[in-house]
Amino acid sequence: MQSRDGEAVLSVKNLTKRFGSKLVLDNISLTIEKGKTTVVIGPSGCGKTVLIKHLIVLLRPNSGEVYFKDRRIDNLREDELNGIRTHYGFLFQGGALFDSLSVAENIIFPIRQHYTISSWKEVEELVKAKLAMVGLDGYQNYYPANLSGGQRKRVALARAIAMNPEIILYDEPTTGLDPIRSDVINELILKLQRELKVTTIVVTHDMTSAYKIANRIIMLHNGKIAADGDADHIRNHPHPVVQQFINGQVGDDDLAVLRMSGTISQAQFLPRDFE
Numbered sequence: 001m002q003s004r005d006g007e008a009v010l011s012v013k014n015l016t017k018r019f020g021s022k023l024v025l026d027n028i029s030l031t032i033e034k035g036k037t038t039v040v041i042g043p044s045g046c047g048k049t050v051l052i053k054h055l056i057v058l059l060r061p062n063s064g065e066v067y068f069k070d071r072r073i074d075n076l077r078e079d080e081l082n083g084i085r086t087h088y089g090f091l092f093q094g095g096a097l098f099d100s101l102s103v104a105e106n107i108i109f110p111i112r113q114h115y116t117i118s119s120w121k122e123v124e125e126l127v128k129a130k131l132a133m134v135g136l137d138g139y140q141n142y143y144p145a146n147l148s149g150g151q152r153k154r155v156a157l158a159r160a161i162a163m164n165p166e167i168i169l170y171d172e173p174t175t176g177l178d179p180i181r182s183d184v185i186n187e188l189i190l191k192l193q194r195e196l197k198v199t200t201i202v203v204t205h206d207m208t209s210a211y212k213i214a215n216r217i218i219m220l221h222n223g224k225i226a227a228d229g230d231a232d233h234i235r236n237h238p239h240p241v242v243q244q245f246i247n248g249q250v251g252d253d254d255l256a257v258l259r260m261s262g263t264i265s266q267a268q269f270l271p272r273d274f275e
């Protein structure tokens with residue numbers, strides 16, 4: 001399957017997803033190109049996580065299809081999907097590490113799920129190499145509780161790349177990090193794309209990060225793709241919803257809700273230290 005410019009690695013066709021009566025994705029079609037970084041943006045709750053979970057079939061559509069290369073995958077059994085998933089690395093929202101496992105054990109975890117380990121020396125070397133990529137070689141025996149938020153994200157990233165995936169999905173990789181740590185993650189994403197030629201899909205609210213790493217930015221709104229193009233296309237997009245989102249402006253609907261909610265008590269303006 002070919003997309004506009006390059007080879008398609010993932011594609012969705014007429015994807016619709018509902019939860020109960022709530023329509024989250026409304027007949028979305030999308031092709032992800034090999035070796036490119038595609039960033040998905042959009043307001044909280046608009047379906048970004050739901051969309052990327054369909055790409056790895058952690059969710060199944062109500063209607064529509066999902067393809068990995070030319071193979072339809074949304075209708076595969078779990079055991080068939082396990083084979084397909086070895087091509088993916090993913091860093092989910094919250095980047096959850098297993099608290100009871102050391103950093104090294106966390107990184108080995110996905111390898112153990114898919115392979116029988118024959119040489120521990122090789123595994124040790126692999127863990128060392130992956131941790132070095134995220135600047136954390138030497139932290140093998142630490143436990144997640146003793147790492148900072150940024151270090152935990154980087155370990156989760158090392159785990160995501162443990163099996164040299166062709167595709168990496170990142171859900172909010174920079175959320176909760178300070179600007180410097182966020183930029184370290186941006187640089188890592190760029191480096192992985194450059195050095196491992198991975199196809200990258202990133203969900204983010206962080207427009208600085210989006211502009212820095214994206215070959216293509218897709219904005220979701222009301223279950224549809226509201227904008228799709230490179231950073232300049234998005235910056236100059238005429239749709240007010242896109243401009244409000246990228247400039248962090250409150251829309252008319254949100255303002256109407258605020259007006260309706262009456263006087264806000266002073267207690268809600270206590271400084272963060274008092275929360």
Ligand SMILES: Nc1ncnc2c1ncn2[C@@H]1O[C@H](COP(=O)(O)OP(=O)(O)OP(=O)(O)O)[C@@H](O)[C@H]1O
Nearest residue numbers: 019022024042043044045046047048049050051093
């Ligand atoms: N398993 C589920 N069951 C029911 N509803 C769900 C489920 N997962 C997601 N939803 C709903 O689907 C909608 C989209 O959720 P999603 O997590 O994709 O939002 P998002 O765009 O990733 O938001 P955020 O930026 O806050 O992470 C929300 O209304 C959410 O409540």
Ligand SMILES: [Mg+2]
Nearest residue numbers: 048049093171
């Ligand atoms: Mg989300």
